Amino acid sequence: MLNSAFAVQQPAQQPLYLIDASVFVFRSWHAVPLAVVDPDGNAVNALHGFSRFLGDLIEQVRPQHIAVAFDSGRINSFRNRLYPPYKANRDPAPEELKRQFVQCQRVCEGLGISSFVSCEYEADDIIGTLATRARADGRKVVLVTRDKDLSQLVRPGDEYWDYLSEKRFGYDRIADRFGVKPEQMACFLALMGDAVDNIPGVPGVGRKTAATLFHHFESLTHLYSDLDRVLKIKLRNAGFVCGQLRDHREAAFLARQLTEIACDMPLDVEMSQLRRRPPDLGALNKFYDVVGFGRLLRNQAERITALS
Numbered sequence: 079m080l081n082s083a084f085a086v087q088q089p090a091q092q093p094l095y096l097i098d099a100s101v102f103v104f105r106s107w108h109a110v111p112l113a114v115v116d117p118d119g120n121a122v123n124a125l126h127g128f129s130r131f132l133g134d135l136i137e138q139v140r141p142q143h144i145a146v147a148f149d150s151g152r153i154n155s156f157r158n159r160l161y162p163p164y165k166a167n168r169d170p171a172p173e174e175l176k177r178q179f180v181q182c183q184r185v186c187e188g189l190g191i192s193s194f195v196s197c198e199y200e201a202d203d204i205i206g207t208l209a210t211r212a213r214a215d216g217r218k219v220v221l222v223t224r225d226k227d228l229s230q231l232v233r234p235g236d237e238y239w240d241y242l243s244e245k246r247f248g249y250d251r252i253a254d255r256f257g258v259k260p261e262q263m264a265c266f267l268a269l270m271g272d273a274v275d276n277i278p279g280v281p282g283v284g285r286k287t288a289a290t291l292f293h294h295f296e297s298l299t300h301l302y303s304d305l306d307r308v309l310k311i312k313l314r315n316a317g318f319v320c321g322q323l324r325d326h327r328e329a330a331f332l333a334r335q336l337t338e339i340a341c342d343m344p345l346d347v348e349m350s351q352l353r354r355r356p357p358d359l360g361a362l363n364k365f366y367d368v369v370g371f372g373r374l375l376r377n378q379a380e381r382i383t384a385l386s
Contacts, residue, residue: 093237094212094352095135095144096205098223099193102131103182105242107175116369124178125369129185133378135222135241136189136354140385143217143352145208146186146193147201151176155200157336164336167276181369188362189382190355192347199343206231206339208352215349226256227272230263230339257289265298268333269323277333280326287319298334302327356386 106127114123132146151171157164171179186193194204202225209219209231218235221228224242229252232238238247238255253259258266269288271279283291294311295301301308301323308320323330357379366376 091215091217092142093218093220094208094349095139095141095220095222096208097132097135097144097146098201098205098221098225098228099128099146099148099179099182100201101223101225101242103128103175103179106131107178112174120177121174122178122181122369122371124175125181125185126371126375128178128182129371129375130378131241132185132189132191133375133382136382137378137385141354143212143349144191144354145352146183146191147204147208148179148183148193148195149201150195150197151179155198156340157200160335161277161332163276165275167273184365185362187358188365189357189379190386192352194345194347196343199340202227203340203343204345206341207343207345208347209236210341211347211349217349227263227267227337227339229256230260231341232260257285258292262292262297264334264338265301266292267337268298268330271333272337275336277336278329279333280322280330282315282322283319287313291319298330302330354386357383359383 103124107124110123110127112121112123114121114126116122135141136144155164183193183195194208195201196204205221205228209221212219213233218237219231220237220239221231222239222241224240229238229247232247232249232252234249236249238252239245240247247255249260252263256263256266266288267277267279269280269283269291270285271277290311290313291301291308294307295304305320305323308323309316313319359379362379363376
């Protein structure tokens with residue numbers, strides 16, 4: 079048997095890049111002028127911006143394995159059955175934007191990237207499930223987003239990549255960036271609530287108070303198993319906070335169910351299917367003809383093909 083000191087070192091597996099599509103589609107919708115339209119006058123601004131982002135990312139990091147997760151746009155996930163007001167405060171997306179979400183999925187396909195969408199689960203759950211499967215395959219993940227909710231998925235060796243700010247956060251930097259460790263993020267959000275998703279949380283418990291609590295308690299369960307200990311830590315209005323926590327216990331645990339990302343949704347996919355394929359230039363060019371795109375994105379697709 080060979081001495082372990084001389085054993086051949088196996089190359090580390092490349093990470094799986096998981097892209098939170100909504101962040102980049104919505105950013106493009108607001109950043110790219112609505113005057114960017116197809117030959118029939120339909121807006122394609124979000125489509126153009128998302129396509130450019132995706133092409134730039136591929137050219138920059140040349141990922142071997144990559145997947146894109148989309149939200150369906152329908153508010154009927156399992157979370158709505160738990161709590162009907164979940165996200166009910168949001169205005170529906172304009173029809174011009176809904177159409178472009180579907181078109182963005184076509185660009186993913188043309189660029190050789192697997193994309194996923196579900197009516198029952200959200201994009202976060204798709205990403206959580208794929209991340210869990212990647213780790214079972216011995217592969218780390220890079221979460222391409224700027225949604226704080228997804229930071230709960232980061233584990234040692236992973237990265238949270240805020241692409242728009244060009245900042246990357248490893249496991250040990252998540253607490254500095256968001257206030258708590260990744261494993262505590264769902265509990266953290268449950269206590270302070272999330273106005274964007276219409277999750278009320280515990281009244282009177284804001285970001286600073288929640289962060290302080292989870293500096294002393296590992297999780298929501300640990301907090302409620304020793305609630306009187308809140309009175310002994312350095313916390314402004316500790317008595318009031320303790321009373322609010324006690325009075326809103328049921329709401330806190332309901333919120334915890336809403337803020338936790340599902341990492342075991344049914345998803346019929348093997349890791350081999352997430353390997354990036356060469357772009358289908360013929361299909362892409364036909365699609366770009368339909369939406370009226372010029373040489374910029376076509377040239378980029380050709381460069382990506384040369385790299386494949």
